[in-house]
Amino acid sequence: MALVLALLTASGLLVVAGPGSAEAASCAGRKVRTLPFSTGRVDVYKRSGYVCAVTVAKKRGASRWMSVSVQARGSRPVLREGKRKERIGTGAVHAGRRCVWVKGAVSNGSTSSGWILC
Template sequence: MFDGTKRTGAGRLLAHLLTMVLAVGALTLAGPGVATADAASLCAGRPAKTIAFATGELRLHKSRQYVCAVTVAKNPGARRQMSVSLQPRGGRPAVDSGRFTRQAGPVTVHALNRCVRATGTVAGRSGSTGWILC
């Protein structure tokens, strides 16, 4: 019980440690960058290509064995038709399509030593690549 008297050295140390633990806990729960989720963090690997079009961007990332793609709306907000498609040469396309507010994807395909092609669509406008990353 607090009676208004001065704290001893041990009491100050305990109060200081408690303050530090609470501060670290607060930073862990609401640390920097929590409010924004960047599309780059959705795909593993290094950024390989970005195709900009009127209503958004098609972003491709490449690691050693995989290629990942995501379509991001230029102005997130209302739900609208969006899609992303990624196809390795000689394989079936991986597709994510629907009514989204911010992005379609990510989709990932195995593309070790294979070219890929990608298409991204936001509200009827699209961007695509030919066979790339060969």
């Protein structure tokens, strides 16, 4: 069991969800797109066929409803939502060479990309 845990941690596939972990949400890879909207933005990252997204609030402050999702064409969306102060991110989603659809929201503002990164 310890060996499996060590391998998952080393490969970056283990996401530790604890208090404040969503506040420090980040993605590996290079930023390939920024989708701005009235109350924040969604940063989209890509690395070796995997796509990840982070919704960032325009202003840091009290906790508010935030969400982010990434969907590879032909797959179900990976959604993360909840009350956060600054940011919320998805884990890496395997897209390969498929298009992805990214959505994000902060309070009453939101964005939706349509099919991108094809």
